[in-house]
Amino acid sequence: MAFDSRLLGGIGVLSAVIEAGSFARAGEAMGLTQPAVSRAVARLEERVGIRIFNRTARAISLTDEGRRFYEAVAPHLAGIEEAAVDAAQSRARVRGKLRVNVDGTFGHYALAPRLAEFLERFPDLSVEISVRDRMGDLVADGFDVAVRFGIPEPSSYRARLLLETRVLTCASKAYVARYGEPRHPNDIATGHQCVLMRDPKTSRAFEWEFHRGNEIIPLAVAGRLMVNDTGSLLGACLGGTGIAQLLELYAKELIADGKVILLLPEWVDETFPLYAYYHGSNFVSAKVRVFLDFVREIAA
Structure with missing residues (x-):
């Protein structure tokens, strides 16, 4: 299939929907109406030939094909964003929102007490911590990285041993x-x-x-x-x-x-091992990279 430049815009809308959790909230974030967001996603589904979302009157969720598609393209979006920042010679290279799925033990007793130090280092970054029993699906749930205790199970995510x-x-x-x-x-x-x-x-x-x-x-x-x-x-x-x-x-x-x-x-x-998990790709966003370095630092 020849490259369609309009795919990139559709993928950007897809990313906003996944991060916001709904078409309406994605539209608010992007300055678009909900129907415009819905049409953009429908066009993207038509171009790639898969159904990306299951839709009901109350909620949306990624299909298996949609999850795999987004898991493959999301790291490249982060790489494009970083390249644009570099081209503009911006000093705010680590910026945006970092969403972290974390084991309660590590979150409560190691990470949370040190987050002020991390946020002070990167003033253009905000962090959302979600404590959960299980890691779940990072892509479908909109997480950038997870930190969990225990032996890794087979998955498409990259796993890094922290301690x-x-x-x-x-x-x-x-x-x-x-x-x-x-x-x-x-x-x-x-x-x-x-x-x-x-x-x-x-x-x-x-x-x-x-x-x-x-x-x-x-x-x-x-x-x-x-x-x-x-x-x-x-x-x-x-x-x-x-x-x-x-x-x-x-x-x-x-x-x-x-x-x-x-x-x-x-x-x-x-x-007992502690691992970090993130999307499997050669492209790792700056915000994920500095967070992984910080976690290794405080876990040492």
């Missing part, structure tokens, strides 16, 4: 005073209450393991409380409900301040 934080077993002073301190991982299974963390992928509790060098002990632990977020896990641990497995990323300060006790300090070799 591997240790898994620490902790309890409050009150809990240890009442129930004693375990001397071996097996002691936890036989005489202790644990605070369990729900795995959003399975809706069951995360399994516990204890690592010491090459030695690994999987452990079936018991507990009357299961939570689905780090704040509740920390609160229950600090309140003496039971033993909890915490990530060193945020637990190290609690241990240093004496708010929790590190149990079994010789069994702390298990690690």
Whole structure:
């Protein structure tokens, strides 16, 4: 198919619709009427030969073909924008809105406290943080980048390892005073209450393991409380409900301040990875690039 220069304008409208979430809001952002936006999308669908959106009276959503199409072209739009900025010799190279899908643990305890520093570096950039249990579809949901704990699943996104934080077993002073301190991982299974963390992928509790060098002990632990977020896990641990497995990323300060006790300090070799995900392309926008660098900096 010969290149149709009008495609670029249609793709620009498509990008605005995805970012705004509706034809009406995209029209407001672009200074167009809703029918004009709808016609532009319809022309784009006709030119590329696919249906890009599922439309109902109340909402729109990307079709599978539309998602794949936008995933392929979105990074190139960012590259065109950056090239235009460079050509104008503008100093505002990092600008616009950065939408981030973030794991709650990292968002609450590492990213949010440092965002003021990031925004100060880039005064022409605004950031929207969305804390979610799962990454979902970055393209359909309009996200530029995601930061999630866990092993990457197969996908079309690019994944960058940011850190591997240790898994620490902790309890409050009150809990240890009442129930004693375990001397071996097996002691936890036989005489202790644990605070369990729900795995959003399975809706069951995360399994516990204890690592010491090459030695690994999987452990079936018991507990009357299961939570689905780090704040509740920390609160229950600090309140003496039971033993909890915490990530060193945020637990190290609690241990240093004496708010929790590190149990079994010789069994702390298990690690949990933190990855950043972004659209798979050789073109990475300036705002995503500086954000990835910043996250690696604060996660170090």
